[in-house]
Amino acid sequence: MSEYAIEMRNQLVGLFGIVxxxxxxxxxxxxxxxxxxxxxxxxxxxxxxxxxxAGLHAAAENTLATRLLVGATIWAFLGIIFEFMTETVxxxxxxxxxxxxxxAPLSRLVHLFGQGAFAVLYGLIxxxxxxxxxxxxxxxHAPQANYGAAFALLAIGSISFIGVGxxxxxxxxISPEKGAQLGFVAQGVMLAVSxxxxxxxxxxxxxxxxxxxxxxxxxxxxxxxxxxxxxxLAWVDVWPLLIxxxxxxxxxxxxxxxxxxxxxxxxxLKRSG
Amino acid sequence: MSSLATPxxxxxSRLDRNAPAVEVRDLRKTFQRRDRKAGRxxxxxxxxxxxxxxxxxxxxxxxxxxxQNGSGKSTLVRLLSTLLIDDGGEARIFGHDVDREASTIRxxxxxxxxxxxxxxxxxxxxxxxxxxxxxxxxxxxxxxxVPEILASVGFPPERRGESMExxxxxxxxxxxxxxxxxxxxxxxxxxEPTTGLDPRSKLEVQEFIRAVRSEHDATILLxxxxxxxxxxxxxRIGILDRGRLLFxxxxxxxxxxxxxxxxxxxxxxxxxxxxxxxxxxxxxxxYREVFA
Numbered sequence: 329m330s331e332y333a334i335e336m337r338n339q340l341v342g343l344f345g346i347v348x349x350x351x352x353x354x355x356x357x358x359x360x361x362x363x364x365x366x367x368x369x370x371x372x373x374x375x376x377x378x379x380x381x382a383g384l385h386a387a388a389e390n391t392l393a394t395r396l397l398v399g400a401t402i403w404a405f406l407g408i409i410f411e412f413m414t415e416t417v418x419x420x421x422x423x424x425x426x427x428x429x430x431x432a433p434l435s436r437l438v439h440l441f442g443q444g445a446f447a448v449l450y451g452l453i454x455x456x457x458x459x460x461x462x463x464x465x466x467x468x469h470a471p472q473a474n475y476g477a478a479f480a481l482l483a484i485g486s487i488s489f490i491g492v493g494x495x496x497x498x499x500x501x502i503s504p505e506k507g508a509q510l511g512f513v514a515q516g517v518m519l520a521v522s523x524x525x526x527x528x529x530x531x532x533x534x535x536x537x538x539x540x541x542x543x544x545x546x547x548x549x550x551x552x553x554x555x556x557x558x559x560x561l562a563w564v565d566v567w568p569l570l571i572x573x574x575x576x577x578x579x580x581x582x583x584x585x586x587x588x589x590x591x592x593x594x595x596x597l598k599r600s601g
Numbered sequence: 602m603s604s605l606a607t608p609x610x611x612x613x614s615r616l617d618r619n620a621p622a623v624e625v626r627d628l629r630k631t632f633q634r635r636d637r638k639a640g641r642x643x644x645x646x647x648x649x650x651x652x653x654x655x656x657x658x659x660x661x662x663x664x665x666x667x668x669q670n671g672s673g674k675s676t677l678v679r680l681l682s683t684l685l686i687d688d689g690g691e692a693r694i695f696g697h698d699v700d701r702e703a704s705t706i707r708x709x710x711x712x713x714x715x716x717x718x719x720x721x722x723x724x725x726x727x728x729x730x731x732x733x734x735x736x737x738x739x740x741x742x743x744x745x746x747v748p749e750i751l752a753s754v755g756f757p758p759e760r761r762g763e764s765m766e767x768x769x770x771x772x773x774x775x776x777x778x779x780x781x782x783x784x785x786x787x788x789x790x791x792x793e794p795t796t797g798l799d800p801r802s803k804l805e806v807q808e809f810i811r812a813v814r815s816e817h818d819a820t821i822l823l824x825x826x827x828x829x830x831x832x833x834x835x836x837r838i839g840i841l842d843r844g845r846l847l848f849x850x851x852x853x854x855x856x857x858x859x860x861x862x863x864x865x866x867x868x869x870x871x872x873x874x875x876x877x878x879x880x881x882x883x884x885x886x887x888y889r890e891v892f893a
Contacts (some may be wrong), residue, residue, distance in 0.1 A: 338737030345734020349720070352731075356722040356764075424718035426779075431682040432735035433707035590685045596630055598679070599718060 342434040346442030347435070350412075354450065355371050365454065372400040372462050375525070391556055393468050396554050397459060399524040402544065405455040405482065406515050408491060413446035413493030414511035416440060417500040424599040430462045436588070437581055439495060444490030452482065472558030480561055481550040488543035491576025498587030501596060518544050540592075616709070617696030622742045622788055622820035623658040625679065627690035630676050650676040652844035653690065653710070663821040664849065665835035666863065667828060669876065673844040674824035675714075678792045682712055694788055708736070711786035715793040717773035721766040725751060725776045728765060729783055736784040750779045754809055771802030778809055789813065795830060795844055809833055828864040828876070840868055847871045
């Protein structure tokens with residue numbers, strides 16, 4: 329095997345290692361994750377119940393409830409991705425393993441992408457549970473829903489989300505104390521400009537411009553169309569996501585590299601305490 | 602000790618056989634630190650953690666760097682581990698520059714630090730498998746290698762599946778040694794590996810370090826503040842004092858040079874201060890940007 333082939337193989341094994349570690353940890357923290365899931369469902373119910381109080385006729389109420397549920401589900405999904413990505417550094421710093429991971433011969437792209445890949449898998453499972461649990465609880469009817477298309481679009485959008493998540497994962501490197509929380513700021517801002525519970529068109533024009541470069545805009549629009557109207561995978565939603573995905577990952581990696589170099593220069597790449 | 606993992610890459614192709622294992626020239630690292638007496642809002646000042654240090658370590662050699670807390674030992678280890686970027690000078694490992702060829706260095710080096718540092722909810726076997734994946738070891742390989750390496754450090758097989766948080770400090774440090782050796786490093790950086798261990802665990806770890814040296818082609822840099830440990834394990838001993846390497850020589854040469862019987866006396870002769878009294882100038886996390 330050539331040296332290049334060996335290196336590729338090693339990197340793939342490393343990628344598997346990241347995912348495998350997260351599986352181990354998810355198993356160990358399963359009951360906590362279950363409690364967190366209950367909180368997410370309760371939180372989503374508080375949003376979706378707004379449709380019941382709007383005084384609409386049954387069909388319109390059902391459509392509004394579905395619109396809110398899709399928004400809340402995407403919010404929860406993105407929350408998981410940003411949480412995992414910012415924890416790439418924060419969690420390892422807390423456990424004390426950060427120095428061992430960062431001195432290992434694993435490329436940063438593989439390291440971060442492995443973390444993102446697990447986040448997407450885990451987030452998709454949670455999103456499905458959340459969606460169907462709340463839909464059942466509220467009594468939402470979506471007879472035309474094209475779940476396959478909605479799921480596929482979410483998966484395509486996830487590549488962009490990982491890219492943006494890589495950018496946020498650098499924050500705990502720069503600020504060990506507050507960096508992880510800043511990931512949630514990125515999540516909130518992205519969803520606010522993407523029409524998480526409303527149409528993008530209701531926002532001021534400058535926000536609508538920002539919405540165009542947010543991958544969440546296309547995922548929210550496409551998934552609502554698939555679930556409410558039964559629409560298939562629309563190219564008009566797919567191509568912006570592909571372009572953002574192609575750009576977001578290298579930009580995210582470049583941002584992370586700058587942050588990592590800063591941390592190495594100032595001695596911040598170390599365990600806490 | 603016969604069952605260390607077979608490297609998944611040909612490390613020998615990355616080694617310059619004519620180069621020293623470690624070559625450090627005029628290496629400098631300065632952090633910013635507030636003077637604690639000047640108050641919390643005082644301006645930070647440069648604080649040299651490493652001040653123009655120069656030394657070489659030959660392949661297969663074991664060198665101990667002695668120094669109190671804050672002397673710069675950990676900064677040196679972290680620089681050689683590619684976790685810090687220097688402010689001047691250069692450090693090369695088997696001919697490779699630590700900063701510019703970091704990815705090559707990472708295949709050659711592993712370390713054990715004073716804190717064992719594991720995912721506490723994961724077991725010893727899971728933690729070792731996780732670490733080994735980064736070095737290209739597949740599940741099939743670690744299924745064999747992990748139990749063997751744990752057995753070689755005297756880790757009870759029935760406790761392999763227990764969470765790390767349930768293991769004693771000594772047990773955790775053995776797992777840390779196993780983690781470092783699992784990847785067959787050619788340079789092993791030991792940063793106070795026995796600090797905080799009970800006497801028995803300390804002896805076991807020291808015995809293991811001796812075994813690693815005698816049975817494997819590993820070069821060892823041991824940073825410690827335990828003078829007896831340095832004397833029994835190392836070929837040469839250096840004293841790092843406030844970022845400056847005072848000397849690096851065989852222990853007998855050190856004693857002869859200063860005309861003393863012990864390393865403590867040599868430290869006093871070299872610095873004019875008692876070794877035990879050091880630490881008054883230790884870095885304070887609250888005041889200093891980083892601790893060395």
